[in-house]
Amino acid sequence: MKQPCFDCPFQNSVKYALCQAKAHDILHRITHDKAFHCHKTVNYSQSHEGQVTSESRLCFGAVLFLENTVRGGCRSNVMFRFALMRKEFKLDDLRQDENVYQSFEEFIEGVSY
Template sequence: MKQPCLDCPFQKSVEYSLSPKKARDILQAIIHDKAFHCYKTVDYSKSIEGRITSESKLCFGAVLFLENTVRGGCRSNVMFRFRLMRQEFKLDDLRKEKRIYKSFDEFIAGASINGLKAKLL
């Protein structure tokens, strides 16, 4: 992956909502060395929670978000650093993406508000 998918929750333009609690849970996971996988590569056939498979890929939006917000960028997360070493993505693929949230507060507020706006339209 070299760019976030169109429905990536880390993109400002996404029009579905995460609850503030879910947004905080995602942030806690990625700052505490957990992998965050692209929802398109997670198996949801047996559970709403989903199951990570050998085909599951990292969420590139989360990688870019860490690059934008955390000292050390995506390398600050052990799982992301491991995937970088396995060459699942390259540092050259990382760029400042204007559509990706630039702070934790912006992600929590935006992920909730964008979905609310979409429901009202």
């Protein structure tokens, strides 16, 4: 995992239509030690909320977003630290990415309707 998927909600070139409450919930989760999985690895067959499976992977867009916006970057989230320990991604993979939102406000504005 070295880059966000093509239609990652953390990429500023991708337009999502989330209610503001959902967008705020996502930010709350990733800044409070909760996992945020890539939407392509979550099973949505039973629910629009999705079900995390053993095949689910953390969202690399969220990893880079934290690197861009939070002191300590993705290591500020315990679930992402566990992913580092499990070698789901490497510290060398982390970089500033101008295609990923650069602030909480930018994310909320970009994905909310």
